[in-house]
Amino acid sequence: MRYRVRHLTEYLYGAPVTLCYNMAHLLPRDTHNQRCLSRRIAVTPTPVYQTEGVDYFGNPTFYFSVQEPHKKLAIDVECYFEIEQNDLSNQLTLHDLSCAELRALIQASQSPELRMVKEYTLDSVHIHRSKELGEYARRCFTDDTPVLQACMDFTHQIFEEFTFDPAATSVSTPPEQVLKDKRGVCQDFAHLAIACIRSLGLPARYMSGYLETLPPPGQEKLVGADASHAWFAVFIPDLGWVEFDPTNDLMPNEQHIVTAWGRDYADVTPLQGVIFDGGDSQALNVSVDVQRV
Structure with a gap:
């Protein structure tokens, strides 16, 4: 495409x-x-x-x-x-690395790649780990749950429980406030997901770019109607960084265009x-x- x-x-x-x-x-x-x-x-x-x-x-x-x-x-x-279109169908079914196994690999950091990834488990400008945030995600990220399945379940959880509301937050709204109000925009949902996942000792990073939006059937697409978009990615050995979009409840594919990534919005x-x-x-x-x- x-x-x-x-x-x-x-x-x-x-x-x-x-x-x-x-x-x-x-x-x-x-x-x-x-x-x-x-x-x-x-x-x-x-x-x-x-x-x-x-x-x-x-x-x-x-x-x-x-x-x-x-x-x-x-x-x-x-x-x-x-x-190019990603073949995402096999990732969830074939890759069974559990949350506990990934956490142990990150803590041991026995390769240069894993040592570099470890910085994505730490606090950053807009994201601070907390017990409250970890508890919100814990039901998805049990020790024996495959990491990819846990991320997909958590993506769906945010999509179902939160309301998209551009007036509810600002750039500096902390994830704890977003969790309390259950409202925000794509940046807030990405920050929340990253904060929760890092609070459980797993690596997550912020993805920034664009999303192709399609108009309802029979209507023309408006000029200027698209916007910048944000989602998150989790590191999986052998796969690299695997992306998830909680605003739209999916794994990004050919409609997501990446411009930058970092620890949170402040980096990009x-x-x-x-x-x-x-x-x-x-x-x-x-x-x-x-x-x-």
Whole structure:
């Protein structure tokens, strides 16, 4: 399957910004089943400096600096992808590594790969382990339950018990509050799942990207109707990182497009930086289109 993704980000300021420095996690990365065919990024006003790089997690980064007064900043990214379908049907039935066995492997960390994975069992900026979070997931992650089946059951549990509500949370809402209110968005459900799984001593990481959304039968797809998406992945020896989407109760396949991954949202924020001046107010507009080509 091939896709075209356009992600337009616009900041509108109450007064001119005289100088800004920014880092973006908006460029695509290649994965085992995803390949970027082409990409384009345009910033308005034109930066005096821009460069691409790679962060600690291997995610592509884009740095730029605008040094002329502006009341509007626009970052327009267009990418083309080719995604191969994963054969997920055999993973759940054939891989029977239990939760207790994976926990023991991670604790022993007898290989460089497992030692690197261990950091995904620890606390991070937005995720802190707790007994309460661990208890919420424990009924799925019993010691003798296969890890993949436990993750799928837990994905379904979040999907059934939580309500998608964009007004219920903010970027900084902790998983404990999401668990209490049973409301949030994809980022909250990913953070909650990761926090619960880490609280049980298992490795989980945050996945950021896009999801192709399809309109109801008979209706046209609206321009700009798509959005950035978040889900989580759990490390399984021999398989690597296996992904789960609690917002949609499924294992991501060819409709999920990965841009970055890390310990939580703070590692893969789409755009972050410093501005000088700009007044007391600013507005953010984001438009995302995911189209099959």
